[in-house]
Amino acid sequence: MATLRVAPKPAAKMKAAQIPRPGSAFEIVEREIPEPPAGQVRIKVNACGICHSDVLVREGVLPWIQFPRVPGHEVAGVVDEVGDGVSVWKKGQRVGVGWHGGHDNTCRECRRGDYRNCRNVQVTGISYDGGYQQYMVAPVEALVPIPDGLSDTDAAPLLDAGITTYNSLRHSGALPGDLVAIQGIGGLGHLGIQFANKFGYKVAAIGRGPENGALAKKLGAHVYIDSQATNAAEELQKLGGAHVIIATAPSSKAMSSVIDGLGPNGKLMVIGAGAEPIEVTPAQLIFSNRVVQGWAAGTPAASEDTLNFCVMSGVRPMIEVYPLEKVEEAYARMLSGKAEFRVVLTM
Numbered sequence: 001m002a003t004l005r006v007a008p009k010p011a012a013k014m015k016a017a018q019i020p021r022p023g024s025a026f027e028i029v030e031r032e033i034p035e036p037p038a039g040q041v042r043i044k045v046n047a048c049g050i051c052h053s054d055v056l057v058r059e060g061v062l063p064w065i066q067f068p069r070v071p072g073h074e075v076a077g078v079v080d081e082v083g084d085g086v087s088v089w090k091k092g093q094r095v096g097v098g099w100h101g102g103h104d105n106t107c108r109e110c111r112r113g114d115y116r117n118c119r120n121v122q123v124t125g126i127s128y129d130g131g132y133q134q135y136m137v138a139p140v141e142a143l144v145p146i147p148d149g150l151s152d153t154d155a156a157p158l159l160d161a162g163i164t165t166y167n168s169l170r171h172s173g174a175l176p177g178d179l180v181a182i183q184g185i186g187g188l189g190h191l192g193i194q195f196a197n198k199f200g201y202k203v204a205a206i207g208r209g210p211e212n213g214a215l216a217k218k219l220g221a222h223v224y225i226d227s228q229a230t231n232a233a234e235e236l237q238k239l240g241g242a243h244v245i246i247a248t249a250p251s252s253k254a255m256s257s258v259i260d261g262l263g264p265n266g267k268l269m270v271i272g273a274g275a276e277p278i279e280v281t282p283a284q285l286i287f288s289n290r291v292v293q294g295w296a297a298g299t300p301a302a303s304e305d306t307l308n309f310c311v312m313s314g315v316r317p318m319i320e321v322y323p324l325e326k327v328e329e330a331y332a333r334m335l336s337g338k339a340e341f342r343v344v345l346t347m
């Protein structure tokens with residue numbers, strides 16, 4: 001009896017936007033659709049946000065990044081295939097992946113439940129290929145379920161910009177009614193204002209120039225402070241001094257200038273990453289027990305909280321959407337600082 005030999009099916013292809021080498025423009029390439037290894041899933045990507053920290057890949061800022069690399073750590077899509085040993089996550093389930101791309105479960109911090117500070121933490125789109133492509137694979141500990149009621153394009157920016165503002169605010173120590181200032185009205189700040197309002201704070205938005213005042217109030221600010229026309233620190237003191245200032249604009253100089261706007265026991269929460277040092281004198285900290293603290297995004301579980309809170313409260317990102325083919329234009333738009341406010345790719 002003749003044996004029927006079936007030729008192996010050629011691997012299916014997909015489009016990916018990769019950075020071939022540090023400092024290079026994006027190139028759209030055809031790649032084989034990856035198979036998920038054990039403990040990982042394959043995601044059919046529907047949307048991926050463009051974040052300023054994608055500069056780390058584009059410019060090769062971190063010397064250990066392996067190229068070519070596909071950036072993207074604001075990923076929203078659907079589980080398309082599961083690797084061996086994956087039981088909780090199912091094909092067809094909507095999921096996202098944020099900055100936190102995996103942890104080892106074995107290091108000192110992981111054994112204490114502090115996954116965010118894992119000594120071997122993986123960053124999506126940096127440690128491995130991220131969401132600027134039609135399919136990606138990710139370890140299960142990085143996955144975030146996306147609730148009904150959130151579109152993929154809305155969920156994507158919430159997985160980094162959203163969780164960073166939400167999580168820093170909810171751990172800031174501010175209580176309902178406290179004066180909380182959001183410095184910077186951009187990709188992070190426009191979400192911070194909304195969260196601060198929904199958390200029940202008295203919200204002061206600090207922006208440069210008069211043009212963002214109306215928008216800030218529409219987003220939920222009770223007070224708008226124009227830092228070009230007035231001294232923002234003095235304006236905050238007139239309101240009693242801020243309990244918390246969430247500093248979102250990547251300007252260390254601007255951050256330094258508002259520290260005197262903190263009230264007693266006030267805290268400057270730094271989430272915007274400027275390259276210069278923040279300047280503060282010991283006296284500024286000592287005499288009112290002030291704190292300067294940094295905050296990175298959070299775990300996938302905290303992202304899950306963020307998405308669920310957004311469904312419950314109506315908080316949404318303001319986005320500009322581009323198709324993957326226009327990644328170069330979309331990236332330039334993000335870099336220009338003129339996007340209102342988060343740029344999102346669709347596949």
Ligand SMILES: [Zn+2]
Nearest residue numbers: 104107110118
């Ligand atoms: Zn660890």
